[in-house]
Amino acid sequence: MRRIISILMENEPGALSRVVGLFSQRGYNIETLTVAPTEDETLSRLTMTTNGDDNKIEQITKHLNKLIEVVKLVDLTEGAHIEREIMLMKVKATGAQRAEVKRTVDIFRGQIVDVTSTVYTVQLTGTTDKLEAFINAVGETQVLEVVRSGVSGIARGEKVLSL
Amino acid sequence: MEMLSGAEMVVRALQEEGVEYIFGYPGGSVLHIYDALFQQDKVSHILVRHEQAATHAADGYARATGKPGVVMVTSGPGATNAITGMATAFMDSIPMVVLSGQVRSDWIGDDAFQETDMIGVSRPVVKHSFMVRDPKDIPEIVKKAFYIASTGRPGPVLIDIPKDHTAPNKTFPFEYPKKVKMRSYAPVTRGHSGQIRKAVEELLKAKRPVIYAGGGVVQGEASEGLTALAHKLNFPVTNTLMGLGGFPGEDRQCLGMLGMHGTYEANMAMHSADVILAAGARLDDRVTNNVKKFCPGAKIIHIDIDPASISKNILAHIPIVGPVKQVLDDMLEMLNEHGGEPDQKALERWWQEIEGWREFHGLRYEVDENGQMKPQQVVQALYKATNGDAYVTSDVGQHQMFAAQFYKYKRPRQWINSGGLGTMGFGLPSAMGVQFAYPDAVVACVTGEGSIQMNIQELSTCLQYGLPIKIININNQALGMVRQWQDMQYGGRHSQSNMESLPDFVKLAESYGHVGIRVDRFEDLEGAMNEAFSLKDRLVFMDIYVDPNEHVYPMHIAEGSMRDMWLSKTERT
Numbered sequence: 022m023r024r025i026i027s028i029l030m031e032n033e034p035g036a037l038s039r040v041v042g043l044f045s046q047r048g049y050n051i052e053t054l055t056v057a058p059t060e061d062e063t064l065s066r067l068t069m070t071t072n073g074d075d076n077k078i079e080q081i082t083k084h085l086n087k088l089i090e091v092v093k094l095v096d097l098t099e100g101a102h103i104e105r106e107i108m109l110m111k112v113k114a115t116g117a118q119r120a121e122v123k124r125t126v127d128i129f130r131g132q133i134v135d136v137t138s139t140v141y142t143v144q145l146t147g148t149t150d151k152l153e154a155f156i157n158a159v160g161e162t163q164v165l166e167v168v169r170s171g172v173s174g175i176a177r178g179e180k181v182l183s184l
Numbered sequence: 185m186e187m188l189s190g191a192e193m194v195v196r197a198l199q200e201e202g203v204e205y206i207f208g209y210p211g212g213s214v215l216h217i218y219d220a221l222f223q224q225d226k227v228s229h230i231l232v233r234h235e236q237a238a239t240h241a242a243d244g245y246a247r248a249t250g251k252p253g254v255v256m257v258t259s260g261p262g263a264t265n266a267i268t269g270m271a272t273a274f275m276d277s278i279p280m281v282v283l284s285g286q287v288r289s290d291w292i293g294d295d296a297f298q299e300t301d302m303i304g305v306s307r308p309v310v311k312h313s314f315m316v317r318d319p320k321d322i323p324e325i326v327k328k329a330f331y332i333a334s335t336g337r338p339g340p341v342l343i344d345i346p347k348d349h350t351a352p353n354k355t356f357p358f359e360y361p362k363k364v365k366m367r368s369y370a371p372v373t374r375g376h377s378g379q380i381r382k383a384v385e386e387l388l389k390a391k392r393p394v395i396y397a398g399g400g401v402v403q404g405e406a407s408e409g410l411t412a413l414a415h416k417l418n419f420p421v422t423n424t425l426m427g428l429g430g431f432p433g434e435d436r437q438c439l440g441m442l443g444m445h446g447t448y449e450a451n452m453a454m455h456s457a458d459v460i461l462a463a464g465a466r467l468d469d470r471v472t473n474n475v476k477k478f479c480p481g482a483k484i485i486h487i488d489i490d491p492a493s494i495s496k497n498i499l500a501h502i503p504i505v506g507p508v509k510q511v512l513d514d515m516l517e518m519l520n521e522h523g524g525e526p527d528q529k530a531l532e533r534w535w536q537e538i539e540g541w542r543e544f545h546g547l548r549y550e551v552d553e554n555g556q557m558k559p560q561q562v563v564q565a566l567y568k569a570t571n572g573d574a575y576v577t578s579d580v581g582q583h584q585m586f587a588a589q590f591y592k593y594k595r596p597r598q599w600i601n602s603g604g605l606g607t608m609g610f611g612l613p614s615a616m617g618v619q620f621a622y623p624d625a626v627v628a629c630v631t632g633e634g635s636i637q638m639n640i641q642e643l644s645t646c647l648q649y650g651l652p653i654k655i656i657n658i659n660n661q662a663l664g665m666v667r668q669w670q671d672m673q674y675g676g677r678h679s680q681s682n683m684e685s686l687p688d689f690v691k692l693a694e695s696y697g698h699v700g701i702r703v704d705r706f707e708d709l710e711g712a713m714n715e716a717f718s719l720k721d722r723l724v725f726m727d728i729y730v731d732p733n734e735h736v737y738p739m740h741i742a743e744g745s746m747r748d749m750w751l752s753k754t755e756r757t
């Protein structure tokens with residue numbers, strides 16, 4: 022099962038390599054990974070998506086918790102949560118396809134953020150599913166380049182991950 | 185406030201931590217620190233002959249005393265040489281602080297002379313690591329390093345120190361922190377009392393209980409509590425390779441070691457148990473055999489300080505995360521306060537069954553009166569010559585298993601071996617660490633002619649510091665454990681497991697300035713042992729030739745359950 026693990030960790034050099042190292046060392050998979058400082062600049066927030074059954078995820082979270090720099094962590098998929106990923110994409114836009122691509126972008130509530138005579142650069146935000154649906158809708162042959170940010174997530178309601 | 189250089193701060197911080205010994209080897213990047221060491225006499229530096237030995241010596245010291253072992257090495261090759269010893273300590277949860285020199289901070293990343301990314305190289309084998317980025321941080325980093333190394337599940341901690349941060353011409357105010365403040369590190373200090381109560385209820389209901397005690401009992405100082413609890417309940421106890429001595433080996437309730445080369449009775453009892461109390465053990469593959477067939481009827485109560493050890497390999501029915509000592513002590517207190525008795529009738533039947541397995545005697549081996557000496561006889565003679573009181577360190581191989589099976593350890597920390605990593609070359613340097621910790625104790629290193637050659641250079645260190653270690657080289661002229669597997673699984677094809685030349689170990693010991701004794705016949709064994717142990721202030725190298733064809737039994741049959749064992753070359757369960 023796909024999981025979104027959200028980690029609050031010390032914003033120190035080397036901390037990220039320990040998290041990433043743990044995954045390769047123990048044979049766990051990282052699908053996406055995003056990391057940036059939080060409003061408290063001594064802390065970073067790291068979000069990763071991974072796959073595994075309950076036992077595996079339990080092991081992963083236990084081992085992550087053992088890392089000295091990890092302050093707190095939560096498996097967002099255990100409760101109601103919001104997940105977002107941002108995608109930038111260059112799409113072929115010539116002839117009749119120009120209008121077609123524009124329509125698809127509108128349907129998915131994306132934005133065209135740059136234009137040339139042959140290419141649209143599209144920005145789209147949403148869940149991983151939505152981004153994938155968009156790529157399918159545009160059609161792989163039209164896609165020139167895709168850049169995705171990886172998943173960020175936050176719990177719904179009043180729950181917060183903080184010190 | 186006192187102004188000190190980075191190097192002086194390192195040394196002062198070690199003094200503040202009460203460090204008696206640093207095991208190390210100098211080199212360019214740590215010369216400032218060595219100069220500061222020279223100018224004081226509170227911390228003694230032990231000059232080994234290879235950095236791997238420094239880590240094993242520090243490790244032996246830590247295993248014998250419970251205090252963190254301290255290592256100092258230079259950057260590059262010095263640091264990488266220390267990796268095997270750090271990995272050894274990591275696998276067995278041994279507290280250790282390793283200080284490694286690093287190239288000047290402004291050269292890091294430029295492939296400078298003797299530059300290795302030690303933080304990167306060591307990452308998977310340390311509990312934590314620090315890079316000194318500002319000399320002002322040295323006191324706090326050292327304080328944290330010792331704290332992290334020795335609390336929770338202990339382990340090695342690395343401090344990597346660029347040379348310029350120890351320069352003598354730059355000084356900083358020095359104050360050693362009294363307390364550690366770390367918001368992100370808070371090891372568990374108590375097991376959950378509700379879980380402990382549940383566990384006690386389960387123990388009282390048990391009809392076929394076994395206490396399975398691991399290295400956590402030894403490292404966690406829980407041996408007394410374990411022994412009291414086992415006696416109170418009259419439950420059988422089996423120890424892991426790491427846990428030997430955690431329960432007295434000669435006690436009636438002791439079933440000896442369990443697992444791959446465990447005793448027949450220990451493995452049979454485990455397989456037939458209805459309740460297993462796993463204390464400070466991690467149910468690793470050398471114990472469980474095939475996890476799918478592991479102890480089918482047993483409810484498992486698992487106590488460990490490390491939550492990640494629980495339900496990793498085998499699902500625990502009652503997990504208890506906490507210090508083994510506190511949890512066992514609480515169990516005993518609960519039993520004493522609230523009364524409650526285990527089912528005596530059932531226990532009586534259970535003990536009868538166990539006695540039956542004991543009588544079967546799985547540790548028996550055949551002696552050929554006219555033939556060669558057996559390695560088992562050597563360990564038994566050692567046991568006798570030392571009254572079962574010696575500290576025994578071991579290398580890795582058949583001799584290690586015989587030392588685990590045939591020497592009955594009375595007390596925790598008496599048996600010192602590399603269990604998790606199985607590091608050949610561990611025996612002699614770890615014995616040095618033990619002898620430094622206890623200069624008057626009898627320390628024996630049980631080794632093989634393969635393993636001893638992996639750190640033989642330390643004979644020189646032993647002479648320099650006058651360490652009267654007794655080396656028991658069980659010489660089967662082969663990498664015996666490898667050969668055994670080749671006999672059993674590769675049709676006897678001894679691929680690269682025979683050393684076709686061996687040194688004359690007696691002469692070799694003598695040339696290092698020690699005493700060497702060679703023994704070929706069983707009738708000379710006891711006399712030679714007594715002679716060796718009577719030389720109280722000399723290192724004696726006993727080179728004892730034994731039957732190269734002997735195997736270690738019992739041995740788990742691969743992929744089977746715990747009770748599936750080879751009992752000799754021809755019999756199996």
Ligand SMILES: Cc1ncc(C[n+]2csc(CCOP(=O)(O)OP(=O)(O)O)c2C)c(N)n1
Nearest residue numbers: 581582583608632633634635662663664665
């Ligand atoms: C550093 C290292 N290399 C290889 C091994 C694999 N290994 C395990 S036991 C063994 C043989 C050890 O030979 P010896 O020290 O003579 O002991 P014996 O088994 O003969 O008693 C080997 C090669 C190991 N454990 N450690």
Ligand SMILES: [Mg+2]
Nearest residue numbers: 632633662664
């Ligand atoms: Mg050998």
